[in-house]
Amino acid sequence: MLIPFSMKNCFQSLYSLKIPTAGYKNIAKGGLILQSASNNIYQNLAVEDWIHDHMNLESKPILFLWRNSPTVVIGRHQNPWQECNLNIMREKGIKLARRRSGGGTVYHDMGNINLTFFTIKSKYNRMENLKLIIRALNAVQPQLDVQATDRLDLLLDGQFKISGTASKIGRVAAYHHCTLLCNTDWISLSSVLKSPYQGIKSNATPSVPSLVKNLLENDDTLTCEVLMESVAAEYAAYHKIENNIILISPTDETVFPGINKKAEELQTWEWIYGKTPKFSINTSFNLSEQSYSEIKVYADIKNGRIEDCKIDAPDHSLPLEMLDKLSTSFIGNKFCQSETSVLINALLRTCPKDYELNTKWHLLCQKQGEEDNDERLRAERARSREAGRKEETKVTEIYTFFFLNEHKARQHHRQPGDL
Ligand SMILES: Nc1ncnc2c1ncn2[C@@H]1O[C@H](COP(=O)(O)OC(=O)CCCC[C@@H]2CCSS2)[C@@H](O)[C@H]1O
Numbered sequence: 001m002l003i004p005f006s007m008k009n010c011f012q013s014l015y016s017l018k019i020p021t022a023g024y025k026n027i028a029k030g031g032l033i034l035q036s037a038s039n040n041i042y043q044n045l046a047v048e049d050w051i052h053d054h055m056n057l058e059s060k061p062i063l064f065l066w067r068n069s070p071t072v073v074i075g076r077h078q079n080p081w082q083e084c085n086l087n088i089m090r091e092k093g094i095k096l097a098r099r100r101s102g103g104g105t106v107y108h109d110m111g112n113i114n115l116t117f118f119t120i121k122s123k124y125n126r127m128e129n130l131k132l133i134i135r136a137l138n139a140v141q142p143q144l145d146v147q148a149t150d151r152l153d154l155l156l157d158g159q160f161k162i163s164g165t166a167s168k169i170g171r172v173a174a175y176h177h178c179t180l181l182c183n184t185d186w187i188s189l190s191s192v193l194k195s196p197y198q199g200i201k202s203n204a205t206p207s208v209p210s211l212v213k214n215l216l217e218n219d220d221t222l223t224c225e226v227l228m229e230s231v232a233a234e235y236a237a238y239h240k241i242e243n244n245i246i247l248i249s250p251t252d253e254t255v256f257p258g259i260n261k262k263a264e265e266l267q268t269w270e271w272i273y274g275k276t277p278k279f280s281i282n283t284s285f286n287l288s289e290q291s292y293s294e295i296k297v298y299a300d301i302k303n304g305r306i307e308d309c310k311i312d313a314p315d316h317s318l319p320l321e322m323l324d325k326l327s328t329s330f331i332g333n334k335f336c337q338s339e340t341s342v343l344i345n346a347l348l349r350t351c352p353k354d355y356e357l358n359t360k361w362h363l364l365c366q367k368q369g370e371e372d373n374d375e376r377l378r379a380e381r382a383r384s385r386e387a388g389r390k391e392e393t394k395v396t397e398i399y400t401f402f403f404l405n406e407h408k409a410r411q412h413h414r415q416p417g418d419l
Pocket residue numbers: 073099103104105106107108112114115161162163164165166177178179180181189193206207208209210211212
C-alpha cells in the first residue's frame with residue numbers, strides 16, 4: 001500500500017527518528033519502505049546522503065525506491081569524458097550525476113528502478129538484498145531465470161544484465177544500491193554510454209560493459225510499478241513489517257532539514273566534473289580535410305581543469321609561438337565547452353597579420369566545411385543565438401578536439417539483446 005506523504009504527521013519528521021518516539025515505533029517496527037515522489041537524480045541522491053548521515057538505522061533498516069528522468073550516473077572515482085558521450089547528452093537534455101558510491105556508469109530513465117538498502121554497517125549484506133529482489137521477481141513471474149553473479153550483477157537467462165550494484169560504507173551506516181531494468185530506452189542507453197574521446201590516460205575506475213535487457217521484453221506484466229510493489233512486499237515480509245510504502249518529497253525541509261543544500265552540492269561542476277581523478281589526453285588531428293597538416297595535442301587535466309597543455313605541429317605548418325599562445329591560454333581553464341569557446345573566440349580576434357598564417361590560424365581555430373551538415377554544431381550555434389550572445393560561438397578545430405570529436409568515436413554495433 002502506498003501512503004501519501006500528507007500522512008507524515010504519523011511520524012512527524014524523519015529527522016526525529018534519530019531518537020525513536022513511541023508513536024513512530026508502531027508504524028515502522030523493524031524497518032521502513034520509502035518511495036521518492038521526485039524523478040530528479042540530484043534530489044534522490046541527496047535523500048540517500050541524508051538518510052546515510054542522519055538516520056539511526058539500528059534495528060530499523062530502510063528500503064528506498066526511486067526513479068529518475070534520463071540521467072547518466074557515474075561512480076565516485078570515474079571520468080565522465082571517458083565514460084559517456086557528453087555531447088549527445090547535452091543535445092538530448094540527459095543529465096549527468098556523480099554518485100558517492102564507487103563502481104561503473106549506468107543509464108537511468110523512468111523504465112529503470114533504483115533500490116537502496118540502508119543498514120548499519122554490521123548488517124550490510126548485498127547478496128541477501130539481491131536474493132530478496134530475485135524472490136520478488138519470481139513472485140510476479142515464477143518462470144523468470146535470474147541469477148546473481150560474483151560481481152553482484154543480476155543476470156537474466158544467464159547472459160543479460162538487468163541490475164548493477166554499487167555501495168557506500170560509512171563509519172556507522174552503509175548502503176547498497178542497485179538498478180533494475182524494466183523498460184529503459186535502450187537506444188539512449190547505448191548511445192550515451194560510449195565516449196567519443198581517444199587517447200585518454202587515467203587511473204579512474206573503468207566501467208564493465210555488459211549485454212543488457214529489459215525485463216519487460218521477457219514478460220509484459222513486469223512493469224516498474226508491479227516490480228516496485230513486489231520488492232516492497234518481499235522486503236516487508238523479510239523484515240516482518242507492514243507492507244506500507246511511504247511516499248516522500250525530497251525537497252521537504254521539514255522532514256529532511258538541510259536536504260536542499262545537499263542536492264545543490266551534487267549539481268555543482270566542482271562535484272560532477274571537478275572530482276574526476278587526474279587524467280591526460282594525447283591525440284592528434286588534421287588541420288583540415290584538404291591539408292594534411294597534423295596537429296598533436298597533449299593535455300593534463302586535474303580537478304577538471306587544464307593543468308598543462310602542449311599543441312604541436314610536427315611538420316612546422318604553424319609557428320611555434322602561435323601554438324604556444326594557444327596552449328598557454330588553455331592552462332588553468334575548466335575542461336569544459338563554454339570556457340573553451342570563450343577563450344577561442346578571444347584568440348580569434350588576435351590573429352596574425354601575415355595572410356598565410358592568418359588562414360592557418362583560422363583553420364586551427366575555426367572549423368569549416370563539416371559544420372553545416374553537422375547536427376551537433378548547428379545545435380551549438382542555435383544555443384549560442386538563443387543565449388543572445390552578440391557573437392556566435394566559433395566552432396573550432398581545437399574546440400572540436402576538446403568537445404565534438406565524435407568522428408573519432410569507436411563504432412559499436414548492436415548485438416541481439418545488447419542495449
Ligand atoms: N540501468 C542499468 N542497469 C543495469 N545495467 C546497466 C544500466 N545502465 C547501463 N548498464 C550496463 O552496465 C554497465 C556498467 O556496469 P558496471 O558494473 O561497470 O557498473 C554498474 O553496474 C554500476 C551500478 C550502479 C548502480 C547505482 C544504483 C543507484 S545510482 S547508480 C554499462 O556499461 C551497461 O552495459
